[in-house]
Amino acid sequence: VKYYLQNIQTKAHLNAFVEVYEQSALEQAELIDQKLTNGNAGKLAGMVIGIKDVLCYAGHEANASSKILSGFQSQFTTTAIQRLIDEDAIIIGRINCDEFGMGSSNENSAHGKVLNAADESRVPGGSSGGSAVAVQANLCTVSLGTDTGGSVRQPAAFTGVVGMKPTYSRISRWGLIAYASSFDCIGVFSKTVKDNALVLEIMAGHDEFDSTSSRKPVLPYSELLHFDKKAKIAYLKETLESPSLQPEIKTNTLAVLEKLKNEGHEVEEVDFPLLKYILPTYYILTTAEAGSNLSRFDGVKYGYRTPNAHNLESMYKLTRSEGFGEEVKRRIMLGTFVLSASYYDAYFTKAQKVRRLIKDFTENLLKDFDYIIMPTTPSTAFKFGEHSDDPVAMYLEDLYTVQASVSGVPAISLPNGKDADGMPIGLQVISNSFKEAELYAFSNYIA
Ligand code: GLN
Numbered sequence: 001v002k003y004y005l006q007n008i009q010t011k012a013h014l015n016a017f018v019e020v021y022e023q024s025a026l027e028q029a030e031l032i033d034q035k036l037t038n039g040n041a042g043k044l045a046g047m048v049i050g051i052k053d054v055l056c057y058a059g060h061e062a063n064a065s066s067k068i069l070s071g072f073q074s075q076f077t078t079t080a081i082q083r084l085i086d087e088d089a090i091i092i093g094r095i096n097c098d099e100f101g102m103g104s105s106n107e108n109s110a111h112g113k114v115l116n117a118a119d120e121s122r123v124p125g126g127s128s129g130g131s132a133v134a135v136q137a138n139l140c141t142v143s144l145g146t147d148t149g150g151s152v153r154q155p156a157a158f159t160g161v162v163g164m165k166p167t168y169s170r171i172s173r174w175g176l177i178a179y180a181s182s183f184d185c186i187g188v189f190s191k192t193v194k195d196n197a198l199v200l201e202i203m204a205g206h207d208e209f210d211s212t213s214s215r216k217p218v219l220p221y222s223e224l225l226h227f228d229k230k231a232k233i234a235y236l237k238e239t240l241e242s243p244s245l246q247p248e249i250k251t252n253t254l255a256v257l258e259k260l261k262n263e264g265h266e267v268e269e270v271d272f273p274l275l276k277y278i279l280p281t282y283y284i285l286t287t288a289e290a291g292s293n294l295s296r297f298d299g300v301k302y303g304y305r306t307p308n309a310h311n312l313e314s315m316y317k318l319t320r321s322e323g324f325g326e327e328v329k330r331r332i333m334l335g336t337f338v339l340s341a342s343y344y345d346a347y348f349t350k351a352q353k354v355r356r357l358i359k360d361f362t363e364n365l366l367k368d369f370d371y372i373i374m375p376t377t378p379s380t381a382f383k384f385g386e387h388s389d390d391p392v393a394m395y396l397e398d399l400y401t402v403q404a405s406v407s408g409v410p411a412i413s414l415p416n417g418k419d420a421d422g423m424p425i426g427l428q429v430i431s432n433s434f435k436e437a438e439l440y441a442f443s444n445y446i447a
Contacts (some may be wrong), residue, residue, distance in 0.1 A: 001029040005091055008139050011117070016130040016139055018053055018111045019061065020093040029088045035088065042088035043202060047195075049084060049093045050133050050140040053111070054270050056175040057081055060441050064177045065109040066099045068323030069303035078175025079210070080144070080186050080203040087220040090354045092140050094115065096130030099325045100294065101146055101179040101391040103127045104154060104397040107388055108327045118158060118423060122381040125155030128189070132159040142199050143189045148179050150376075150401025151280050152187030153413035157376035157426020160415045162447070163187045164196050164440075167433045168408035169214040171200075172207030176422070180286035183405050193414075193444040197221035216434055224437045227445035231265045233257070234369040236272035239400060244378045248419040252382065253375050256427055256446065258414060268269075268369070274361060275399075277354050284338050284351035291335025297323065316349060330391065355406050362407040366432035371442060374400050376413040376426030400428060409433050412440075414447050 005025070008017055025048070035041040051057060054064045056074035063069040077085075085091065098108040106114040106129025114272035116124040117137040124133045132155035135143050145152040147165035149266025156163025165187040173184055176331055186203065190196040204218040235257055240250055262424035263268045299305040299319030306322050324332070338347035365372065378399050387394040404411035429446075431439040 001025050001048060001090060001092065004138070007137065008093070011137050011139065014115045014117055014120075014133050014137055015112055016095055016114055016137065017050065017135040018063075018096050018130075021060070021091060022311050025090050025092045032088045032090070042086065043089050043198070044084060044087040044089040047089045047142060047199075048092050048140045048251045049089050049199070050093050050131065050134045050143040051081060051091060052128050052145045053094050054097060054101055054146055054177040055081060055144060056177070057094070060094065062094070062177065063110065063303070064100045064326045065097050065111050066323065066325065066328065067304055068319070070110070072303035074175075076175065079172040079207045083203050093132055095143060097145070098127035099150055099328050100177065100290070101127040101148055101184075102290070102331055103106070104150070104326050104394050105382070105387065106130065107154070107384065108325055110325065113384065116381050119421070120157065121382065122383055123158065125158035125377075125381065128187070129155045131189050132156055132161060132163065135159070135161045135191060140332070141190070142195055142366065145187050145189055146176060146179075147185050147187040147405070148183045148286060149405045150398045152189065153376050153401050153411060153426065153428060154397065156189055156413040158381040158424065160418075160424030162190050162415070162443070163405060163413045164195055164200060165411050166200060166204065166436055167214070167410045170204045170410070170434070170436065172210040172213040174207055174209035180289035181186070181293060182289060193440055193447050194222055194225060197225065197440040200346070204436075206332065214434070219437045221437050221440045222317050225441050225444040227299045227441040230373060231260070231442060232369045233260060233265055233267045233371050233373055234270045234365060235373050236275065237269050238272045238275040239374040241273075242378060242399065244396060245375065246379045246419065249375045249378070249380070249425050250442050252417045252425050253373070253427060257373060260446070270365060272361075274358050278358060278402050278406060279395060279399060280389065281351045281354045281358065282398070282406055283334070284347050285355060287331045287335035288339050288348055289335070291332045291339065294324075294328070294332055294420040301324075310399060327391070336341065358403065359407040362403060362409060363432060366409065366430070370431065372430040374428050374430075376400060376428040380419045380421070380423035380425060404430050410436050410439055412443050414443055
C-alpha cells in the first residue's frame, strides 16, 4: 500500500486518481497483515485495487466524473466491490473516467483529462482511461472499469495492459451508475491474465440485488489457465480491410494469426458483412438507454442543484444545463430523438432488430469457432484534441469493440507489441457467452 501511495503521489500529474483512501487503505493493510499471520486471510489478501468513479462505495463520494453528481455520497457498496473486500482486497481510491462512461479518450471528465503514461501528449483511451493508467503506471495492482462499448478494452489497448469485459450479466450491476443498462459490464484491468482471472472469479455470480445477473455457476478461472488443445479461430475479413486500420496494427494482428497457424491451430477467414451496421446500432441503442437512465438527475435527488433557479421548472432545466457536460447532453438529445413518437420505429425498433442479427451472427460463429480474433482498436493512442471537435471520428474509435458489447459475449484485450512511436497495440480475443475460463486460458497461452 505504501509503495502504491508513493507512486500515486509522484505520478499525480497523470490525473488517474480523483480521491485516494490513504488512511483506510493503510488500516486495512494492517488488519490483513494480522489475518495473514493468523492464517485466516481471504483469497485477495493485500491486493491493491482502484475503482472507477461510476462505482458506488458506501460512505464515499461517487461523481461519474460529472458536475451533476458533485457532492453525492454513496449509501451502499457495489456488490462486485463488496465481494473483493470480503476476500481482503484493499480499495486504494477512486479513479477518473469520461463523464457517465461516455467517451473514448477520457477528455470528457469534470475531473480533467488523464495522461497516457507511455506518452503524456496522448490520450489513455476511455471511458475507463484512469483505470488503465492506474495499472499501466503502477498506481495499484488491479483496477475496475466499466465496459459498455469498449471502455475497458480500448484503454487497455492504448496503455499496454490486459483488459477484460466479461459476458453481459456475469457480474452484478448493483452499485454501477447506469449508462446503457443492457450493455453495461464491470470489467478488470491488470498486468497479468492470472490477476485478471482471479479478480473476475470473485466478483462474478448471481446477486439478489440485480435480477439480470446470471445464475450460472462461476468457475475458478485463475486455476484453469492451462491450455493444451488445438483451437479453431476465426478472423473477420472486413475488420482487417477497414481503411481506418493503422498498418502496424494489421501487421501485428496477422502475425499472431500466422503464429497460431504454425502452432497447429485452425485459423480461418470469415465474411462479416454486418460490420458497418454495428456502430450505428450501438449508438442508437445506448443513447436511447442513456437518455432514459439519466433522467433521474434532476437536482432533487442527487448531487448538484443550480443556485440560479426561480421556480421548479427552471430548477430542473438549469440543474441539467449546468450539471451535464457537452457529450452527455449530445447523447441525451440523440437518445430522446430516437425514442420520440415519430422516429421510434425508424431508429430504435430497427436498431433492436439489427442488434438481434449481429448477436445471432456472432453466437452462431462462436459455435463453429472457439475464438474470434481482431484488433482492439483501429489506431493506437491519439493526441489530445485530435478528435474532440468531431464526435463521429471519436465514435469510430469503437469500431472493433462494440460487436462483443452488442452481442453480450466476453472479450479481452491483450498487449500485442508497439507501433513506430512506441505506442502499445492491443489484440482482441472474443469467445462465446460464459466461456470466460476458455478465454482466459487461451489468452494466457498467447500473451
Ligand atoms: N466509447 C464508447 C462510448 O462512448 C464506449 C463507452 C463505454 O464502454 N462506457 O459509448
